[in-house]
């Protein structure tokens with residue numbers, strides 16, 4: 161409705177009478193005063209209702225009736241409130257609305273999510289309503305800013321956005337984690353990554369990026385796994401692995417800075433330590449080889465506080481190992497050159513050391529662990545043909561991919577950032593499930 165003002169914009173209307181379309185998030189007060197906590201999606205805001213003022217304006221009978229109606233408003237009733245914007249340093253927001261009129265738009269009875277504590281399963285069952293709460297709003301604001309900053313960053317860096325297909329006939333990551341669907345009688349899979357298609361696009365357009373949903377039938381029930389999540393992927397022709405790491409570092413700093421610049425109110429609601437976020441923007445990220453990480457982990461495995469299990473060279477890092485390493489360095493850390501065996505088929509073998517690949521995972525500090533996976537891509541036709549055989553991949557499904565190595569192949573690299581992992585880290589949240597509007601996990605596809 162045209163004449164409604166968003167709560168986020170009320171500071172531009174001090175002294176004016178305005179109308180706000182909102183929901184009653186909470187209510188308190190006694191005697192002649194009622195305080196309404198209003199929310200309209202842009203922010204939360206306090207409206208003050210003063211009985212004598214309504215009586216003065218509408219007369220004894222109508223004024224009293226209005227006050228009584230307001231006094232009995234229930235949680236999540238939708239309203240259009242008219243009032244005068246006042247500066248008020250006592251209110252957290254800095255402003256208040258001095259209510260002169262209120263119209264109920266939609267009633268709300270027995271709203272299930274009350275201001276008291278609720279268990280997380282209950283909240284997830286009511287995710288369609290839980291999204292309205294202050295903390296969830298703050299997280300979605302951060303999510304929105306990261307997406308905004310992502311498009312801005314890659315456009316500034318001369319990339320074009322390529323939308324890669326969701327329905328794919330081949331796999332690019334762990335084939336045991338594919339969701340298979342029946343595509344008119346033949347099996348196809350939901351995308352685990354847009355990477356292979358992005359490589360084709362890089363050969364066509366140079367620097368490209370992709371932002372879309374990906375799906376992994378992860379059987380793991382952890383605080384960092386979703387079965388449906390969103391990935392931001394970058395790929396560029398003639399981009400060395402070193403250059404890719406530089407770009408990843410610049411990109412991650414850029415989104416953190418965006419959140420620091422534009423999401424202060426959300427970071428306050430989330431009680432995020434912003435001095436740490438600022439540190440990640442200011443200080444260089446750490447770069448260490450996988451082999452060195454294994455040595456560090458072995459060296460500290462008997463420390464008193466150590467919670468991870470013994471690890472051997474060749475083993476993949478588990479979440480506790482990643483947590484330790486990310487805390488150890490205190491800044492985002494690239495773990496580079498993993499063993500070939502534990503990484504994806506398309507990664508370039510390290511020159512002179514084919515048991516390792518030219519790749520890196522970026523581990524977020526404070527125990528968050530991997531938020532990016534990236535690598536230089538194998539471009540040697542014969543090596544790649546052999547790998548596809550060795551991995552028992554259906555060769556016919558990769559002939560188009562092999563064409564990229566046949567027709568003007570060039571060195572190229574790229575990476576993928578898991579959006580919800582990044583949000584969980586930047587918001588300082590404990591669990592990935594709150595970083596996406598409607599989480600899908602092994603035991604949850606509703607609502």
Ligand code: 4AD
Pocket residue numbers: 332333352353354355376378384385386387389391393394530531532533534535574575576577578579580581582
């Ligand atoms: O490390 P991954 O598997 O890398 C790729 O898919 C590459 N093809 C990307 C590329 O080079 N273009 O996944 C990338 C990121 C991980 O670092 C992690 O942040 C996130 O995706 N991720 C998940 N996030 C939530 N739930 C899951 N189950 C995830 N699996 C991976």
Ligand code: MG
Pocket residue numbers: 521530532533
């Ligand atoms: Mg990975």
